[in-house]
Amino acid sequence: MSKIHGIIAEFGNPGSLLRAAEKVRDSGFTRWDTYSPFPIHGMDQAMGMKRSKLGFVIGIFAFIGAAVGFGMQSWAHAIAYPQIIAGKPVFAWQAYIVITFAMLVLFGAIGSVFGMLAFNRLPRLNHPVFFSDYFEKTTDDGFFIGIDSQDPKFDPEKTKTLLESLGSGHTELLEGPDE
Amino acid sequence: MAEALPLKNEKMHVATEADLITGNQTFHTITENISSITEGKTPKLWFLLWGMAVSLLLVLFGSVGFLVWNGTGVWGLNNPVGWGWAIVNFVWWVGIGHAGTLISAILFLLRQRWRTSINRFAEAMTLFAVICALLFPGIHIGRMWVIYYFFPVPNQMGVWPNFRSPLLWDFFAVGTYFTVSLLFWYTGLIPDLATLRDRAKTRLRKLTFGALALGWRGGNRQWQHYEIAYLVLAGLSTPLVLSVHSVVSSDFATSIVPGWHTTIFPPYFVAGAIYSGFAMVLTLGLIARKVYHLEHIITLNHLDKMAKIMLVTGSMVGYSYAMEFFIAWYSGNQYEAFAFINRAFGPYAWAYWIMIFCNVIVPQFFWFKKIRRSVGLLFFASILVNIGMWFERFVITVTSLSRDYLPSAWDYYSPTIWDIATFVGSFGLFFTLFLLFLRFLPMIAMAEVKGVLPQADPHYTAGGTHE
Incomplete structure (x- = not known):
């Protein structure tokens, strides 16, 4: 038909x-x-x-990435296994910034690409x-x-x-x- | 630029834009030129080069296998010099990997539309260079079966990686850089994969590119989100590309070794990374341009602009060398002063002066337009810069470690055959991947190049004038 x-x-x-x-x-x-x-x-x-509302979605992803990055480091060093290495305090927040930033970028980039695909309803091979x-x-x-x-x-x-x-x-x- | 011209001369605007791509290209000729490279019969030259690359890759497998079997003792490392060629090669490859993202992200934000001719293969180069870079920290730890210690995974000992250490920052920075570069590259590829899908003649190509293109249709409702995603990726990658080599430099700068412990390292490393990256883009681009007859897409103007970027970053590198010496003297610290005099006149003076010649003197020739537009000289210079930047990392790493504080702890370092084999082998890995990319994927971003053709402007009419 x-x-x-x-x-x-x-x-x-x-x-x-x-x-x-x-x-x-x-x-x-x-x-x-x-x-x-x-x-x-x-x-x-x-x-x-x-x-496009994609920017907001990416912003949320990036924020989650930063929070996960900072939380992971703080939790591992200050709560899960507090241990002083090289004289740095267990909650050395300054030293956590680099990985926090990397995680922000990583989550933001994943959010951009997969958010773009989701907004575009891709992958969709039949149209x-x-x-x-x-x-x-x-x-x-x-x-x-x-x-x-x-x-x-x-x-x-x-x-x-x-x-x-x-x-x-x-x-x-x-x-x-x-x- | 157009605003400054009188109204009558609006043709001038179109003419300068047309300069970007030469030879009166239409949308179709761009598609045809680039796609046909991936569709035709594999040239004999490609098989020859790929065979050579794979042979080198086998050298890499052999030397890494020997390393795993025997341990890092097979390398030339000795007691003061615990970081040898592995770290030199790592920093060198990561540095090369910086040009791709600089071209795709920073030049995109700065609206440098000439980037469209070179961004695709520069991004591919970035990915493969970062893969080569990641190999070295992977193997230099000796017991690579416990490499998961790097990852924050729960384990039976209840311990976590030391997030306060620059070495772990490096792991996250380079890992993120690789992932983001891969996503950026793939996002850029989607419209071109759709082009290859729609041109596919065989069932295998239809299925492969049909799946890879994810059903891309080129609808404006898709382009809208696509452009936002691309813009945000560029915005995220810009600080990332500047941060990666800054973090790499922290591996050195946070230590107390004379010659390493300086605050100039992050900008100095970033400038050097971009410098070496552009040299590698030129080396590869000049070959690809010649072999695949892309002179009308990668024009002399593109080469000229790349040479200018190398002039700027090369001069920044030269300035950093001078400033290091000045600070070593001005600090009044005798260890610091000795470290630098030892670099220039000590047992590694030969390496130092190779570095100075290749990185400080060679780029100064790019002040001359004739040299910037001469393909042969550019190719020669780009090779010299690649060599010079390798020696820069060698000088920084080895001279500082081999003579630090107490003379009783000094020793001279030289590589063994296994150091050399691993480094040579990493070229095999790089070129195997790069040649596969050239053969099977569009090496120029077709959709983006079409977008910078004058007739892509909706206000363009066939006569070459503005409406």
Whole structure:
């Protein structure tokens, strides 16, 4: 049983993709995206997207890392096995800063990468855009707008006409097996 | 730059940006040039080089195996000099590993867009150099089956590592540095892995790159989070890269050995690390550029800029050498003063003057534009700098230890064949990994290079003018 999952439309260059995205945004679509081989400056505004919240998540990760790092050292030396080495006090907080910092960076970096993947719902190897073989161009030199059929304003014929009126080249309905 | 020009000359702006990558590249030619390197038949030269690298790797396995079997007595260590080539090699490799993250993080924050042509293979170089570096502290402890003592793992004795010791800071700093560099490198690779996935012809390549690319689609909703992640990684890596060699220098500076116990060590080590790292980036980059015909992506401008960074950091290193001498005299401490006179005129004077020649005199030639833009001379100079920076670590480590306080405790140190075999073997490890990287992964960050082409600007129109 085949089903229409959405539509993709190709645009010639970053500029025309940006202008088309502004029109799609103004037409009130919500479940859509623009695809390009590299991030395009100004596309977030053109698509009417809010700021990414990833920074806050990374901040929390980094704070946890620092706390774990400092706590681990203080606990090991001051509580678990107090022992004076090289005349340093058991709670030598100055000496703990280096590893605290390293743990902050480590957790922050892990938070950035895995947070980014989580926000992007990756890894996800199946996506309606992959039903189109032509879409492979997007990681080379293709610039696409893709609209999901789940979007309340989506209508196969009308949406196709709209995208073509914005000057799209190759326009293709994404047909694939029903899930 | 564009603001300073009169409005009529807006073409000038486009022209300077185009300079970054030469030869009228389109997005597709970039993809084609870089991806085809990983897709075509393996060149015979690659097999030859890889065979040589693997042979050296076997030398490494043999010499490490012999070390484990017999203990560290097979090395040339003696009573005052307990830190020999192992620590010299460790510091040297870690230092080389600094350029990759400097290029990917600091130059990114400073918006140096030329970095996109060299960041990928510099980051790979960083990873492999840090692997080589981590090898040496791993094997120099002698009983490497108890290396888990380094890790804060609960054990049957109830003791914990001494977190107040710089040696443990080093373990955490270098371990973090490796992990963060790996994450940074992989994050940068994701869009390019997706490119390779979409170009894949064989089932094996489709499956491999399909899995590695994690389903990347290049949607702007993905790019948004991706760019934040990349920016934060750069922000986190910037203090990290400066801290790693500072911590390495604390291994020396917190001791009371004359010649080590100085506060100039952290900035001095960091400058030296960046200096040697850029030398290695040049050495490898010049070869890769020639073999794979990437002259239009790694242009003379890129080489010129790298030579300038080496001029700056090399001069900082030279200044540090001079300042060490000044402080040794100005401190009025006779042991400190002796340590430095002994470096320059003692039994290791030969090593000291090799170091001075390679690290102080050689970079000064980079004041001349002709030399900065001459591929042959740059290659030669980069090799000299690599040698000089190895000798810097040798001079610091060995001269200070071999003659510290009481003359009765002095001794001359020389390496054995096993020291040399282990060091030579570490090149085998490095080049085996690096050649595999060149063969199977895109050595230039395609998505980033496309992003700095003039036509990537949404306000660019085909005529080459701004709207």
